[in-house]
Amino acid sequence: MEIIFKIYRQQQNSTPVFQTFLLQVEPGNTILDCLNQIKWEQDGTLAFRKNCRNTICGSCGMRINGRSALACKENVGSELARLAKISSSKAETNPLPEMTIAPLGNMPVIKDLVVDMSSFWNNLEAVAPYVSTAARQIPEREFLQTPQERSLLDQTGNCIMCGACYSECNAREINSDFVGPHALAKAYRMVADSRDTNTENRLENYNEGTKGVWGCTRCFYCDSVCPMEVAPLEQITKIKQEILDRKQAQDSRSIRHRKVLVDLVKAGGWIDERQFGLNVVGNYFRDLRGLLSLAPLGLRMLIRGKFPLSFEPSEGTEQVRSLIESVQEKEV
Template sequence: MGIAISKLWLVVMEVIFKIIRQQQNSSPIVQNYHLDVEGGNTILDCLNLIKWEQDGTLAFRKNCRNTICGSCAMRINGRSALACKENVGSEIAKLEQTVITGSHTNGIPEIIIAPLGNMPLIKDLVVDMSSFWNNLEAVAPYVSTAGRNIPEREFLQTPQERSRLDETGNCIMCGACYSECNAREVDPNFVGPHALAKAYRMVADSRDHKTESRLEEYNEGTKGVWGCTRCFYCNSVCPMEVAPLDQITKIKQEILDRKQASDSRSIRHRKVLIDLVKEGGWIDERQFGLQVVGNYFKDLKGLLSLAPLGLRMIARGKFPLSFEPSEGTQQVRSLIEAVKQEEKKLQGVRE
């Protein structure tokens, strides 16, 4: 595969670029542009050729052309990516591995370019990123005031303390993760994976003095970490390997370490799931509903909300009267305990 792709880099080929174009308050149209390009040409190179030689009205953002600024993020063949990073040869190779209706016209490969998702359109491939920046601001991604006071000597961090910031420090604010976020698409209150990845940077920063208040804020409803659906799209499209979902998970763990199961349904969901799997190897769904939604029989409203579902399950013979632990339950327990011991060791190293 590596040899095949490298050959594509040197071959001049005809490619059809199908670009989704749209003005504000108008319906989108698909406009085709034919280019003779080499496989090594980036998508941004090709967009520049279209703008300079075929259609000067095409609108898109660009700046550094070197995977630094994040300006040229857009959807390329259905996924959010940087136009300056992706090249024609790689895109065609991906098309050959997947069945995409309309990926070729009369044997000519097609590359589909569209604007980022989850943000209003301005023109063509340019979107309004106001919500993206506002949600970033909402998590206060700056070292706290106390941490910014000028000390008698410089701030010092150990290599271990600094290494906790490495992944999140790579973020270039391109918007790819925000564009693909399922949670953001259905919940306008969710701040987005980019904001929570930056939020973890503050939680992990040894110079910050607001860790507890930050965690309380990130624990609030579905606008914080509990709004994440764990779809993994943010990790898969991030061009800088920030792994936003991993950072969200780390914030969740910090919250779980400080909270009791009775504090909220989100907390109970996580803790009860682990406890039930540890007890029986898999989830006893009868107990799961009662403990999570019903708060161990303390939440009358929650219990009543389960009644219609329970009655329908009983009427259709789908309500289990007993629970059989899975085979290998002891091994499951051992694994969970081993993970907890590793977490304690890591916590000790951090402290």
Template structure:
């Protein structure tokens, strides 16, 4: 079958251009196979990263038809089928299917599909991704773990640092201080590691403003593109829970936001917006600056009839409450 590959090419500090390459391919050919053929047979100047070709090293991550993925994992047939299912398949003038290849996002382009991953690695370094045993007595041979303790590290240990999640991270795009889903997924590995002696210090660091876990917008893109099922958002959520277990509502707005939301839903089945703003932003009338900050919004809502003057609990409030309490009890049991 013939496929038209549209490659987004770019030199450093220059505008991107689209270059097309027509290939005769088999459905089972990977995107990396096709890029290799373009480079070997049509254009030796095309630049991209590759190494293992077996979804182990993460080198060949790039955007394939708008989503970050490994070029060695995705093949032509499955990619065309995915686009057809989503009704996104584009054809050229000769009715030839098109596949668009672009560099990863959130990282400056060096050349073509090669990006500068300095921020990616610097943000990983910022969370201190190494087990610390400084506060523990060094054993005669090694720090031992039970099979159960080790199994808790399996999912995060699968991360190959390909950069796909970082490429799709909306939070980093609007907030460069956010360390990124890859770093926080690795951070949870340190928190969960029974050999580490810096858990409390780590949690305080991951709790800082919007640099750490509270900077995540929970868009789920990181989970959807991760080729190794690390589920970075799930790991971020686990860190949040560890922090929430140690903090009070008065400690920060981020903590109040989570705790108040759960309390209001337990109480009424859904959120009472009147109480939510006052308790979270206004800190129960203790934060005058916060209260004054939401007054303009409140007045606009009242003027447009969008401010609820009363609150009616959900008919299923009792069922919602029992579900939340059951989940909370289960979480306590898992942690214990």
């Protein structure tokens, strides 16, 4: 079958352009096979990373038709099927199917599909991604773990550092301080590791401002593109819960946001917005500056009739409360 490949071409600090290549391929050919064909037969200057070709090394991460993925894992047939589900009209207007290949996001381009991953690796290093045993006496052999303790590390241990989650991270795009989902997934591996003796300091570090877990916008993109099912958002949520178990609502606005939300839903089935702003931003009337910051918004809402003067609990509040309490008891 014939297919058009539109490849993002760019030299460092130059304007990007898309170059078109016409290929004869089979549905089972991987995207990496196709890129190799272009490089070997049509344009030897095309730059991209590759290595194992077996979804192990993570080298060939790139954006394939708008989403970050591994070129060695995705094939022509599956991609065309995915595109057909997204938009059937595109296949009707274009006689030949198209593949659009671009570099990973949130990182500067070096050349074509090769990006500078310095920020990716620097942010990983920022979470201290190695087991700390400084507080323990060094044993004669090794630190032993039970199968149950080791099983807690299996999911995060599957990360191959391909950069797909980092590429799609909305929080990273707007907040350069946020370390990224890859780093926080690795961070949870350290928190869950029974051999580590630095858990409390780690959680303080991951709790700091929007650099750590509170910078996550919970958009789920990292989970949706991860080729190894590491589920970075799930790991970030686990770290948040570890922090919440150790903190009081007065400790920070981020902590209050989570705790107040749960408490209000337990109380009324949904969020009483009048209390939510006062308790989170105003810290239960303790933060005068926070309360004053709410005044202009509250006044505008009153003028436009948007401020709820009363609160009516939702139907089934008792059931909602029971579900939340059951989950909390299970966590304990």
